[in-house]
Amino acid sequence: MQAPMHYGRWLPPLLSEHGSQIDHLIDVLHVFMGVLFVGWGIFFLYCLTKYRQRPGHTARYEPVKGTVSKYAEIGVGAFEAFLLVGLSMPVWSAYKNDPPAPAERFEVRVVAEQFQWNFHYPGKDGKFGPTRADLISASNPVGLVETDPAASDDIVSVNEFHLPVGRDIYVRLTTKDVIHSFAIPTMRVKQDAIPGMEIPIWFKVKEDAKSEAIRERMTQVFPMRKANWYRLRHHIATQDYKDKDGQVLLARGQDLGATYEAGQELLEKLEKAGVTELSMQPRNPLEVICAQLCGNSHFKMKAQMVTHDDAGFAAWVEEKSKVIEFDDF
Ligand SMILES: [Cu+2]
Structure with a gap:
């Protein structure tokens, strides 16, 4: 049994051979952008309060001659150049300059x-x-x-x-x-x-x-109170769910139905039959x-x-x- 897999809150699962370098690039870019966002945000708030209008203060119209901001700008520029030349271009060229040979592809x-x-x-x-x-x-x-x-x-x-x-x-x-x-x-x-x-x-x-293996790995257990048709309409059951007389309400491999009404009705029946959680997997994960x-x-x-x-x-x-x-x- 392989480790469970899910789409998660960050990047979707990586299922191709070349993708890890692209993911690394995306991670680095996001961290960098996060630092810039927070840094400039703090600076912005600082300026808003420090230079707000108040009695006895007049505006000056010459450009500021701060050294800190100059070096910060140069630093950001240099790091951006590194992102492009040092990280992105090598990934791009490794991928794009090397198409698979016609005989093998x-x-x-x-x-x-x-x-x-x-x-x-x-x-x-x-x-x-x-x-x-x-x-x-x-x-x-x-x-x-x-x-x-x-x-x-x-x-x-x-x-x-x-x-x-x-x-x-x-x-x-x-x-x-x-x-x-x-x-x-x-x-x-x-x-x-x-x-x-x-x-x-x-x-x-x-x-x-393989689709089959991915589907298995994406099996998830949904508590009944969190189950609703919208959330589960592209999922199929991994086992039979029966009512008290042993009649199958939701069969293994089946979904909750094509419409919201049908789905909610089925969920109600399942709940009445004492089902407390549903084990489901995506019909097609890719x-x-x-x-x-x-x-x-x-x-x-x-x-x-x-x-x-x-x-x-x-x-x-x-x-x-x-x-x-x-x-x-
Ligand atoms: Cu289109």
């Missing part, structure tokens, strides 16, 4: 649109079928040329991003309409998607970060979000991310490739 095309994420996989042959803008439709969201042999086993998945763990993932990112931003908080991945451009971004999901305010439904531009081991991923590819072939006939 696993490529996925990601096409953003208002308001969904389309994922295009090459399928079992490892070759992407060609795409054309004029073929784009509701049933063919990336405009795949379905008659092309390379396209026959391609997989197009809408709002579901399946990936193998422990492999170099190389995302080729573009968008059909406006600028979006491809963001996976748990992977420390964020990249703008620009119309007319294909921008690569790469990362590696940690070996132990997601892709859009980090660019891209229109009125930006908030729901989300994809579920599902991470598999190699065998699980191969099984998914097998299953999905079949569906496409079936559709073609």
